[in-house]
Amino acid sequence: MPETNQVKIEAEGVRKIYNEGLTNEVDAIADVTLKIRDGEFVALLGPSGCGKSTFLYMVGGFEQVTAGSLTLDHKPIKGPGSNRGIVFQEYVLFPWRTVFNNIAYGLHLRNESKQQIDEKVSRLVTMIGLEGFEEQYPHSLSGGMQQRVAIARAMAYDPDVLLMDEPFGALDAQTRSLMIQDLARVHRETAKTTLFVTHSVEEAILLSDRVFLFSARPSRIKKIFDIDLPYPRSVTDDAFIDIQKLVLNELSEEVGNDIDH
């Protein structure tokens, strides 16, 4: 990771209430203040329903902050835009587009030349290891393959920030650990600022430079962990296990709190 200290995303007292003033009001986020540096890989970790995905959607511009300020490159986030790429747990590929055309989607929107599109897409297809599947439709691919396509689709138009919402949550254990390795490699190659929402401590530590631990709802940042381990990381390393214990302890407090509510 290139060590720049430039702040990419900044949240200052961000608060989110759904359906404010109505009977089904939900106080999702109480106060999130954080800074994410350019090129950093950050995990947003927390108990389920804690508002970490909500925070991601606000960075994506899909949801508006209720109070506080949320900036990308020091400009307030007003809506979605192609300086961000998004990957969802459910892949949500376009079923009517082939693998190639799914990845090329953002490039088609910009009317890039065919030659340019071919070049970029084939580079991404190689990166995600799906050579030979370019003309397949998503429904014929496995979950892991679909998620690889979704990641490539989000990266194709070269956004500054990659937003990932529990991207490996629907995958089996084996596929997941392969995907984690591949994502770590891709991040080292591209050094894109990445926000990675997860409830898996293991995923968070294997991938991130820093882990932001969200408290139970209405959430705050409970703790920030610096993960200063060399790549490739392994779940059997002593250093990994030490950090994992630390994070798990903090997290279990929150899960307990959540049940008390």
Added chain:
Amino acid sequence: MVSAKYKNHAITVSSIVLFGLLWELVASIEIVDKALFPPMSAILGRFFEMLGKGDGTAPSYLMLRHIGATLFGLLAGFFLAALVSSAIGLLMGINALVYQWLRPIITMFMVVPNIATVPVIILWFGLGMKTVIIIVIMGASFPIIYTAAAGVQSIPQKMIWAAQTAGATRWQILRTVVIPGSLPYLIAGHKLALGRAWRAVIAAEIFASTAYGIGFMIYDARTFFDTESMFAGIVVVGLIGLMLENVIFKYLEQNTVVRWGTTTEKRI
């Protein structure tokens, strides 16, 4: 794959042939008077007789004229309905306010049997093709509107978000996500609508046609106690309907929803 396809065709054809044979058998037992329940051979005989040059008492190629008039009314009405109703339905699916305001009206009109509007349409537009087409439009519209709106609403919010994040404008989202995403529903709605259009065109022709059309032919034959012609008309409607369904929709489905794995029907 190919052999399965031919097997399906074979079953389709065989089931129809078998039905015809059964009809022939039942008619030949003469439980019912042959004049009321003519055998299939007589019905088909009448059909081919009307298909060819007349013997002087009737105009030549009469059946083709009837079929032509009916198909024209059917398809003109169906395509106009498809165009307008798809647009209305998509708009309802996109805009919640439009949906809330139009839904009660459309639900109300949908329960009114098509045929109930025929007398007033005749008063407004007179007898003839124009009236037939309008009645077909009214019959075919509502299923399309409903399913188009449902189709848009079936698209996951996150898919729209993914498109927006890739930089899609509203127009690009409509073209690249909303329309292909609601296509499975649109196809199902148009199938339903074509069925409704058939009912509408025959009903309309019975009341509003002056010379040609299968509905007119069937009703006209009643005057002469000509059950063979009546059944010939019914058989023609069924066969053409089956062909349209198999040709147009099967082709469309094979190249879209079946290929994408988004079909709303179970594959047999």
